[in-house]
Amino acid sequence: MAKRLMQVAKSEGLEVNEIALEELAERANGDIRMALNQLQYISLSMSVIKYDDIRKRLLSSAKDEDISPFTAVDKLLGFNGGKLRMDERIDLSMSDPDLVPLILQENYINYRPSSIGKDENGLKRMNLIARASESIGDGDIINVQIRRYRQWQLFQTGSFASCIIPAALMHGQRETLEQGERNFNRFGGWLGKNSTMGKNFRLLENLHVHLLSSRESNLGRGTLRLQYLTPLLQRLTDPLRELPKDEAVKKVVEFMNVYSISQEDVDTIVELSKFQGHKNPLEGIAPAVKAALTKAYNEGCKSRMVKAADLVTIPGMKKAPKRLIAAILEPADDVLGEENGEIVAKNEESSSDTEDLEDTVNGEKLQTELQSLNSEGIQVEVELKGTGNKSAKRTPAGRERGGAGSSEKKGGRGSGAGAKRKR
Structure with a gap:
C-alpha cells in the first residue's frame, strides 16, 4: 500500500518520504481511500511532505476514543508521562473521574520517578512521595466540597490535585515493593x-443497642469498640477452651442472656476482633463445643422473648426509632426525662385533650417503671410489653369517660360516641 501511495504522489508531483507513507498506511489500517484523502489534504498546503507532517495531521484528525481507567493511569504514570501536554493529561484524568484517582492513589507509590536520577539513600523519592500524597489529600478535600455541597465548578481542580500533580511527580518506571507482587497496576482497594x-458500623450499632437494652451497660459506641470488645470476647471464648463442655456452654449462655447478646452479636464480636498477623479468636475451640453452644442458645430462644430494643413498645408511638429506644433504656435520669418529654410533646400536637392526658400518664408510668426495674433486660421488655397492653385495654373506657365528662362540662361536643368519631 505504501508503494502504491508513492506512485500516486509522484504522479501528482509531490515529494514524500517513504517512511511517512508507511506510517500513513499503518494508521489508515489498510484503507486506501482514507490514506488518499489524508495525502490530498496535506498536499493543499505543501508539496514536500515529511514524516512529522504526516504525524501531526494524523494526530489532529484522530477521533475520540473510550479508554479504560487502567490505560489512563498507565499513560499518566508511565515513563513518557512527562511528555504529555496539559490538555492530554486533563482528558486522561477526566476519562473516568471516579476510578482514575482511586487507581492512581493505589499504585503511585510503586513508581520510581524518572526525575530523581541517582538516589542512593532514597530521600529524593520519599520527598516526591510526600508531595504527591499531600496533593492527593488536597484532592480529597476538594472532592468533599464537590460531592457533599455540589460545587461542580471545582471538578477540574479536584482532578488536577488528585491525578495530574501526583502523576507529574511520580511518573517513571514501575517496580514491585514486596516479594511475590505482580508488576502491574492494581485496582483501587x-x-x-x-x-x-459500613458493614462493621451497622453490626457494631446492633451490638451497642442490645447491650443498652439489657440495662447492664450505658457505654458509648466508641468506648465499646476500643475498650470492651476484648473483655467481651474473652468472656465468650475462654470458658469454651478451658472448662468442660456442659459447664462452659451453660456459663456462656447465661452471660449472653445477661447482656442481651445474640448469636449474631457473637459473630460480630469475633469479626471485629480479627487482625492481620494475629490468630483467629475461635482457634482452639472444639467443633463439638461450638455446636453445643449453638444448640443451647437456640433452645433457650424458644422459651424466652428475644431481648432486643426493637421489641420495646412505647405508649403513643407505633414504632419508635432504635436510637430513641436505646436512649430511653439508658439509666441516666436526665436522658429519660428528655426523651419522654419529647414523646409527650409529639403526642400533644397530634391528639385531642383527652388523649394528651392519657399519654402523659402513660409516659410518667413508663419512666417510673424503668427506674424501678431490675438489671435484667428480659424484665425490661416484659414490663414494657405489659404496660402497653394495659394502656391499650384501658383506652376505650378512658375515652368514654373523657367524652362524657367533656360533654357535661362544655356542652358543645356532643356525646362520647360522637366525640370519638370526630377524633
Whole structure:
C-alpha cells in the first residue's frame, strides 16, 4: 500500500518520504481511500511532505476514543508521562473521574520517578512521595466540597490535585515493593474497604443497642469498640477452651442472656476482633463445643422473648426509632426525662385533650417503671410489653369517660360516641 501511495504522489508531483507513507498506511489500517484523502489534504498546503507532517495531521484528525481507567493511569504514570501536554493529561484524568484517582492513589507509590536520577539513600523519592500524597489529600478535600455541597465548578481542580500533580511527580518506571507482587497496576482497594467499614458500623450499632437494652451497660459506641470488645470476647471464648463442655456452654449462655447478646452479636464480636498477623479468636475451640453452644442458645430462644430494643413498645408511638429506644433504656435520669418529654410533646400536637392526658400518664408510668426495674433486660421488655397492653385495654373506657365528662362540662361536643368519631 505504501508503494502504491508513492506512485500516486509522484504522479501528482509531490515529494514524500517513504517512511511517512508507511506510517500513513499503518494508521489508515489498510484503507486506501482514507490514506488518499489524508495525502490530498496535506498536499493543499505543501508539496514536500515529511514524516512529522504526516504525524501531526494524523494526530489532529484522530477521533475520540473510550479508554479504560487502567490505560489512563498507565499513560499518566508511565515513563513518557512527562511528555504529555496539559490538555492530554486533563482528558486522561477526566476519562473516568471516579476510578482514575482511586487507581492512581493505589499504585503511585510503586513508581520510581524518572526525575530523581541517582538516589542512593532514597530521600529524593520519599520527598516526591510526600508531595504527591499531600496533593492527593488536597484532592480529597476538594472532592468533599464537590460531592457533599455540589460545587461542580471545582471538578477540574479536584482532578488536577488528585491525578495530574501526583502523576507529574511520580511518573517513571514501575517496580514491585514486596516479594511475590505482580508488576502491574492494581485496582483501587478503597471501594472494598469502605464497604467493609459500613458493614462493621451497622453490626457494631446492633451490638451497642442490645447491650443498652439489657440495662447492664450505658457505654458509648466508641468506648465499646476500643475498650470492651476484648473483655467481651474473652468472656465468650475462654470458658469454651478451658472448662468442660456442659459447664462452659451453660456459663456462656447465661452471660449472653445477661447482656442481651445474640448469636449474631457473637459473630460480630469475633469479626471485629480479627487482625492481620494475629490468630483467629475461635482457634482452639472444639467443633463439638461450638455446636453445643449453638444448640443451647437456640433452645433457650424458644422459651424466652428475644431481648432486643426493637421489641420495646412505647405508649403513643407505633414504632419508635432504635436510637430513641436505646436512649430511653439508658439509666441516666436526665436522658429519660428528655426523651419522654419529647414523646409527650409529639403526642400533644397530634391528639385531642383527652388523649394528651392519657399519654402523659402513660409516659410518667413508663419512666417510673424503668427506674424501678431490675438489671435484667428480659424484665425490661416484659414490663414494657405489659404496660402497653394495659394502656391499650384501658383506652376505650378512658375515652368514654373523657367524652362524657367533656360533654357535661362544655356542652358543645356532643356525646362520647360522637366525640370519638370526630377524633
